[in-house]
Amino acid sequence: MALQCRLSGATFQSLKLATIPISSSSSRFIFRTLPKTLNLALFSRHSAPKAPPFSVLIRTLSAPAVAAAPAAETSDIKVVKPQWNAAIDFKWIRDNKEAVAVNIKNRNSNANLELVLQLYDKMLNLQKEVERLRGERNNVANKMKGKLEPAERQKLIEEGKNLKEALTTLEEDLVKLRDELQIEAQCIPNLTHPDVPIGWEDSSKLRNMVGSPRKFDFPVKDHLQLGKELDLFDFDAAAEVSGSKFYYLKNEAVMLEMALVNWTLTEVMKRGFTPLTTPEIVRSSVVEKCGFQPRGENTQVYSIEDSDQCLIGTAEIPVGGIHMDSIVAESALPLKYVAFSHCFRTEAGAAGTATRGLYRVHQFSKVEMFILCRQEESDMYHEELIKIEEDLFSSLGLHFKILDMATGDLGAPAYRKFDVEAWMPGLERYGEISSASNCTDYQSRRLGIRYRPSESPSTTSKKGKTNVAATKIVHTLNATACAVPRMLVCLLENFQQEDGSVSIPHPLRPFTGGVEAIYPKSR
Amino acid sequence: MKGKLEPSERQKLIEEGKNLKEALTTLEEDLVKLRDELQIEAQCIPNLTHPDVPIGWEDSSKLRNMVGSPRKFDFPIKDHLQIGKELDLFDFDAAAEVSGSKFYYLKNEAVMLEMALVNWTLTEVMKRGFTPLTTPEIVRSSVVEKCGFQPRGENTQVYSIEDSDQCLIGTAEIPVGGIHMDSIVAESALPLKYVAFSHCFRTEAGAAGTATRGLYRVHQFSKVEMFILCRQEESDMYHEELIKIEEDLFSSLGLHFKILDMATGDLGAPAYRKFDVEAWMPGLERYGEISSASNCTDYQSRRLGIRYRPSESPSTTSKKGKTNLAATKFVHTLNATACAIPRMLVCLLENFQQEDGSVIIPHPLRPFMGGVEAIYPKSR
Numbered sequence: 001m002a003l004q005c006r007l008s009g010a011t012f013q014s015l016k017l018a019t020i021p022i023s024s025s026s027s028r029f030i031f032r033t034l035p036k037t038l039n040l041a042l043f044s045r046h047s048a049p050k051a052p053p054f055s056v057l058i059r060t061l062s063a064p065a066v067a068a069a070p071a072a073e074t075s076d077i078k079v080v081k082p083q084w085n086a087a088i089d090f091k092w093i094r095d096n097k098e099a100v101a102v103n104i105k106n107r108n109s110n111a112n113l114e115l116v117l118q119l120y121d122k123m124l125n126l127q128k129e130v131e132r133l134r135g136e137r138n139n140v141a142n143k144m145k146g147k148l149e150p151a152e153r154q155k156l157i158e159e160g161k162n163l164k165e166a167l168t169t170l171e172e173d174l175v176k177l178r179d180e181l182q183i184e185a186q187c188i189p190n191l192t193h194p195d196v197p198i199g200w201e202d203s204s205k206l207r208n209m210v211g212s213p214r215k216f217d218f219p220v221k222d223h224l225q226l227g228k229e230l231d232l233f234d235f236d237a238a239a240e241v242s243g244s245k246f247y248y249l250k251n252e253a254v255m256l257e258m259a260l261v262n263w264t265l266t267e268v269m270k271r272g273f274t275p276l277t278t279p280e281i282v283r284s285s286v287v288e289k290c291g292f293q294p295r296g297e298n299t300q301v302y303s304i305e306d307s308d309q310c311l312i313g314t315a316e317i318p319v320g321g322i323h324m325d326s327i328v329a330e331s332a333l334p335l336k337y338v339a340f341s342h343c344f345r346t347e348a349g350a351a352g353t354a355t356r357g358l359y360r361v362h363q364f365s366k367v368e369m370f371i372l373c374r375q376e377e378s379d380m381y382h383e384e385l386i387k388i389e390e391d392l393f394s395s396l397g398l399h400f401k402i403l404d405m406a407t408g409d410l411g412a413p414a415y416r417k418f419d420v421e422a423w424m425p426g427l428e429r430y431g432e433i434s435s436a437s438n439c440t441d442y443q444s445r446r447l448g449i450r451y452r453p454s455e456s457p458s459t460t461s462k463k464g465k466t467n468v469a470a471t472k473i474v475h476t477l478n479a480t481a482c483a484v485p486r487m488l489v490c491l492l493e494n495f496q497q498e499d500g501s502v503s504i505p506h507p508l509r510p511f512t513g514g515v516e517a518i519y520p521k522s523r
Numbered sequence: 524m525k526g527k528l529e530p531s532e533r534q535k536l537i538e539e540g541k542n543l544k545e546a547l548t549t550l551e552e553d554l555v556k557l558r559d560e561l562q563i564e565a566q567c568i569p570n571l572t573h574p575d576v577p578i579g580w581e582d583s584s585k586l587r588n589m590v591g592s593p594r595k596f597d598f599p600i601k602d603h604l605q606i607g608k609e610l611d612l613f614d615f616d617a618a619a620e621v622s623g624s625k626f627y628y629l630k631n632e633a634v635m636l637e638m639a640l641v642n643w644t645l646t647e648v649m650k651r652g653f654t655p656l657t658t659p660e661i662v663r664s665s666v667v668e669k670c671g672f673q674p675r676g677e678n679t680q681v682y683s684i685e686d687s688d689q690c691l692i693g694t695a696e697i698p699v700g701g702i703h704m705d706s707i708v709a710e711s712a713l714p715l716k717y718v719a720f721s722h723c724f725r726t727e728a729g730a731a732g733t734a735t736r737g738l739y740r741v742h743q744f745s746k747v748e749m750f751i752l753c754r755q756e757e758s759d760m761y762h763e764e765l766i767k768i769e770e771d772l773f774s775s776l777g778l779h780f781k782i783l784d785m786a787t788g789d790l791g792a793p794a795y796r797k798f799d800v801e802a803w804m805p806g807l808e809r810y811g812e813i814s815s816a817s818n819c820t821d822y823q824s825r826r827l828g829i830r831y832r833p834s835e836s837p838s839t840t841s842k843k844g845k846t847n848l849a850a851t852k853f854v855h856t857l858n859a860t861a862c863a864i865p866r867m868l869v870c871l872l873e874n875f876q877q878e879d880g881s882v883i884i885p886h887p888l889r890p891f892m893g894g895v896e897a898i899y900p901k902s903r
Contacts, residue, residue, distance in 0.1 A: 234702070238659050241666050241701035242689070246659040248702070254655040254720070258642055265634070266893065275634040279622040280722065280743060281682070286621050302661070305683040309622070321621035322614070322628070340634065342660065342722050363660060513646065 082182045084285050086446040087473065090120045090185065103191055106198045106407040111187035119181040126177060130170050137163040190442040192407055193379075193416035203406035204419070210390060211399035213423050218498040222426025223489045224357040226496055227253070230518050235357070245347060245362045252518040256491065256504070257365060257484050259511035261340055264367045264482040267392060273338035273369060278318035280342055284310045286321045289446035291413035291439070298349035315339035315368040316478040323372065324447040327471055330454045334373035334381060338481060341366060358485035359431060367481040372449065375441070378415075378475035382438040385479035386418045389434050392481060396505045398490055399423040401430060413442040422486075426493035433486045436479035444474045570822040572787055573759075573796035583786035584799070590770065591779035593803050598878040602806025603869045604737040606876055607633070610898055615737070625727060625742045632898040636871065636884070637745060637864050639891035641720055644747045644772065644862040651768060653718035653749060658698035660722055664690045666701040669826035671793035671819070678729035695719035695748040696858040703752065704827040707851055710834045714753035714761060718861060721746060738865035739811060747861040752829065755821070758795075758855035762818040765859035766798045769814050772861060776885045778870055779803040781810060795820040802866075806873035813866045816859035824853045 093100050094117055104111050140160045144153065197203045227233040232253035238246035249257055265275055284294045287301060287310050294301040294310045302311040312318055319339050328335070343366050369388065371381045386402060393400055400422040410417050414437040421430035444450070450471040495503040500520045509516055524536050577583045607613040612633035618626035629637055645655055664674045667681060667690050674681040674690050682691040692698055699719050708715070723746050749768065751761045766782060773780055780802040790797050794817040801810035824830070830851035875883040880900045889896060 237702045238698075240704065241698050242659040242662045246661065248659070248698070249657040251655060254645070254657055257657060258638075258645070262638055262642070265638070275631060277629040277634055277637060279618050279626040279628070281626065281724065282622045303685040305685045318618075318621050318628070322617045324620065344661065365657075 080183065081179050082186070084289065084446070085182050086186050086289075087448060088182070088185045088188075088445060090116070090181070093117070093185070093188070094120060099191075100188065103407075104189065106192065107189045107410060107412075108408050109187070109189045109412070111189065112184055113188065116181065116184045116188065119177060119184060123174070123177045123181055126170065126174050130167065130174060133163055133167045133170065137167065186446075187412075189410070189412040190415050190440060192410070193438070196404060196410070196416055197406045199406045200408040201406065204409065205404040205406075206401055207386075207404050207418065208390070208402040209400070210394050210402075211397075211423075213399055213425065214494060216425065220425050220493070221496060222357070223424075223492040224426075226426075226492045226500075226502065227357070229500055230502065230520060232492075232518070233358070243362075245360060247358070247361060252512075252515065253488065255512045255515065256488065256508070256518075259504075259508040260482055260484055260487055261365060261367055262511045263508055264392065265338060265340060268338040268367070268369060268388065268481050271336075271388060273336040276315075276319065276337050276339040278312070278315050278339050278341045280312050280318075280344070281309050282312055282318055282321065284308050286324070286447075287312075287317055289324070290317045290320045290443050291411065291446075292317070300345045300348065302344050302346055311344035312341065313345045314343050314478075315341040315366065316370060319368070319370040319478075320443055320447055320476060323449045323474075326448070327450045327452055328372070328474070330374065330451050333451055333474065334371055334377065337370045339368050339370065341368070356427075358489050359427070361485055365484040369479045369481050371477040372444075372474045373477070374451065375472060375475050378438050378440055378477060381477050382416060382418070382436065385436045385477060386420075389420055389436060389479060389481065393420065393422065393433070395507050396487075396491070398433075398494065400433070411437075413437065413439040415440040415442070420480075422490050424489055424493050427489070431486060431489065433483060433490060434480040436477070438475070438477045440475045441473040443476045447476075449474045449476070566826075567792075569790070569792040570795050570820060572790070573818070576784060576790070576796055577786045579786045580788040581786065584789065585784040585786075586781055587766075587784050587798065588770070588782040589780070590774050590782075591777075591803075593779055593805065594874060596805065600805050600873070601876060602737070603804075603872040604806075606806075606872045606880075606882065607737070609880055610882065610900060612872075612898070613738070623742075625740060627738065627741060632892075632895070633868065635892045635895065636868065636888070636898075639884075639888040640862050640864055640867055641745060641747055642891045643888055645718060645720060647772060648718040648747070648749060648768065648861050651716075653716040656695075656699065656717050656719040658692070658695050658719050658721045660692050660698075660724070661689050662692055662698055662701065664688050666704070666827075667692075667697055669704065670697045670700045670823050671791070671826070672697070680725045680728065682724050682726055691724035692721065693725045694723050694858075695721040695746065696750060699748070699750040699858075700823055700827055700856060703829045703854075706828070707830045707832055708752070708854070710754065710831050713831055713854065714751050714757065717750045719748050719750065721748070736807075738869050739807070741865055745864040749859045749861050751857045752824075752854045753857070754831065755852060755855050758818050758820055758857060761857050762796060762798070762816065765816045765857060766800075769800055769816060769859060769861065773800065773802065773813070775887050776867075776871070778813075778874065780813070791817075793817065793819040793822040795822070800860075802870045804869055804873050807869070811866060811869065813863060813870060814860040816857070818855070818857045820855045821853040823856045827856075829854045829856070 093113075097113060097117060101113050104113055137160065140156055140163060144156050144160070148156070197205045221229075224233075224235075231251055232249065234248040234250060235246075238248055269275055281304065284301075284303065285308070287294045292301060292313065293299055294303060300313050304310065318341070319337050322337075323335070342363060344363050347360055347362060369385055371385065373381050390402065400420050403419045403421065405414075405417040405419055417435060417437045419432055420434040420436075422433045424431045451474050452471050453469045491505065492502055495505065497503060497517075502518045504512060504516055504518070524533065524540070528536070577585045601609075604613075604615075611631055613630060614628040615626075618628055649655055661684065664681075664683065665688070667674045672681060672693065673679055674683060680693050684690065698721070699717050702717075703715070722743060724743050727740055727742060749765055751765065753761050770782065780800050783799045783801065785794075785797040785799055797815060797817045799812055800814040800816075802813045804811045831854050832851050833849045871885065872882055875885065877883060877897075882898045884892060884896055884898070
């Protein structure tokens with residue numbers, strides 16, 4: 001039986017899981033103090049999956065990082081070890097369980113909060129038991145240091161041996177419990193900003209609309225037809241060479257891609273972001289820590305054969321990884337990156353009408369913004385990111401709306417997500433061109449990114465202690481500055497002219513060597 | 524058996540027919556197997572070799588041309604890794620954690636420099652009549668093989684995608700070669716000249732030794748590649764054109780380099796002739812390959828199935844009653860590196876470093892970097 005972890009978005013991930021053996025002899029000490037059967041709700045938890053609508057920049061509910069293992073409803077199932085641990089605050093979850101439960105429900109997540117709380121309790125109890133036994137063993141060891149009758153010594157040796165065996169067993173059980181707790185707890189989605197509407201796509205709230213649909217006084221063509229007439233792409237040759245949803249860009253489309261990337265990088269750099277190019281092959285553990293699922297069914301992630309590596313679907317992943325497992329100085333924050341990379345997505349499970357031409361492809365260029373900041377500042381930087389996007393898309397002359405995405409559409413990592421949908425006259429609808437997410441501490445707890453607050457001027461420092469403040473977890477945010485194929489759709493369809501040419505927006509012209517329009521070629 | 528026959532005669536013929544049919548089926552199966560085995564063996568035969576190519580290994584390669592001379596430094600020079608560290612241009616350590624060794628992030632001015640190199644190179648090559656392209660970086664493994672690479676060999680350079688027949692490209696030569704596969708182009712369309720920008724991925728399995736530091740040997744890099752399909756008689760001429768373009772590009776950046784006519788042992792199966800460009804890298808204290816221009820004649824096109832139909836000749840010679848369609852011929856294909864970014868970065872950083880720790884940007888690139896003239900150390 002597979003554990004289904006819900007996604008926001010249409011693709012459905014399944015994760016195979018197992019749990020601690022119930023009746024193996026090694027567990028006898030657990031069951032002295034604990035309930036006889038572990039909660040098997042794990043296997044009976046199926047809500048019929050609703051079918052949420054699409055989002056390209058889709059994210060899965062994080063199922064934890066485990067090696068897939070067959071799960072059976074029998075008792076000889078093996079514990080699966082998480083490949084990495086997230087720094088989850090179990091105590092906080094327990095102390096705020098009502099809020100966490102409501103959040104899980106609003107997000108339509110399949111996380112099993114009850115099980116997490118039970119496992120946490122068991123773990124605490126088991127820890128106490130282990131400590132108690134350790135204490136006893138120390139006592140025995142101490143007693144054996146003095147002068148003893150042989151019979152007494154023998155008895156102590158026996159006792160010591162028994163304690164040691166018991167301890168070993170308990171310690172193994174503790175490890176397994178911790179592992180299972182990790183696995184279950186990693187499924188719990190991020191909290192939600194109080195202003196986020198509850199529900200599915202229909203419930204998303206309009207934040208802002210910029211511009212209005214252009215009125216055409218001639219028949220409008222879609223980007224595929226424009227591309228064909230202006231000799232800008234080749235999908236047919238790519239289908240032979242690579243498969244469907246691949247393409248070559250040709251002629252002015254190449255210059256337009258270069259111009260979009262260059263202009264976007266330049267504009268975002270002006271706002272204090274450090275430019276980067278990134279690896280496009282990364283370890284799968286990094287993909288998971290960012291909240292994606294490389295090995296789920298219908299995964300969006302391409303894996304490399306004979307390796308633990310994957311192709312990135314967004315630069316968010318390698319950028320998130322830069323500071324993993326480290327402590328940054330508070331004075332270094334905020335760290336603001338703008339990264340250019342190619343992105344690869346399997347688009348498995350993507351069906352339906354919205355797959356023509358450049359709208360949904362396996363490979364594309366993207367400029368991504370990423371911020372690491374102090375906890376108190378993430379809301380502010382979320383506003384900053386969406387403002388930057390608004391500025392970029394307005395200056396290109398696009399008409400678009402900005403949506404505050406509802407809880408069902410957030411995906412596990414996002415505390416709040418703004419989507420930008422631009423008007424695509426050829427497709428006769430709005431299409432998502434960008435997404436800005438505040439992931440608060442969800443990714444950083446998994447990536448292990450902390451900061452050390454600067455010391456406060458100190459009449460309060462304790463005498464004799466070193467003045468090193470406890471570390472805090474950073475908050476991370478990410479936002480699309482430019483996803484090239486959808487921008488090409490927007491530019492071609494919105495700026496087409498009656499004579500078949502396409503005007504190039506003014507800000508891009510310096511980056512196309514001054515080219516002002518794409519004209520039909522005489523044949 | 525169509526005519527009228529005695530029953531016993533018919534029976535004899537039926538027997539005979541049956542025997543013949545069985546014998547034929549067996550033979551036809553054998554023929555298929557033989558053809559398959561012939562293909563497999565024959566595909567191993569390398570391309571022919573241009574008569575002027577020196578015979579032997581690397582030492583036998585012949586110097587065609589040298590441009591410029593090594594710059595004289597009057598201060599201690601640094602290699603690109605040290606320059607990159609001091610100017611905060613790359614991060615290999617974070618990439619090793621995130622991805623593995625031989626991966627890297629480019630930062631700050633190095634990003635702008637990569638963009639400038641790509642843009643400038645594309646612009647320059649387009650001026651010479653090449654059609655610009657970006658290409659898929661995931662392709663079917665059969666296309667990789669038809670271009671002369673071996674995705675599944677031991678120590679293969681090729682990354683494969685799990686649960687699929689797809690691979691990552693090591694060069695845009697592959698997807699560009701694939702554009703016209705299994706087709707017949709009109710002679711009037713030739714030559715087809717493409718300049719393609721792509722990321723490239725190489726496992727570098729089996730690459731060992733000293734030449735692996737920093738940007739010199741990496742798993743992923745950006746590259747601008749030139750590709751020509753032409754008539755058979757013209758490939759030598761286009762080979763000269765390609766190497767001339769490379770020479771122009773690298774001279775205008777102010778690099779010092781030599782062009783080698785590679786010896787037979789270094790050609791690789793597809794190349795009829797191959798010119799390598801090795802540029803002076805003062806930090807590494809040696810010449811390093813930054814580019815390669817190969818004439819593959821019909822090796823790739825026979826595998827990719829790319830033919831052209833010669834235009835008809837003015838015709839007192841056409842045979843009466845036959846359609847005037849000339850027999851198709853195989854095109855010749857050529858490929859040449861216009862710009863391989865990491866090695867260009869090595870060259871630019873090491874050659875144009877200044878005593879104060881800055882690096883001068885070559886003039887042709889400056890318009891493509893928003894006018895930036897140099898990379899300066901950042902005050903801390």
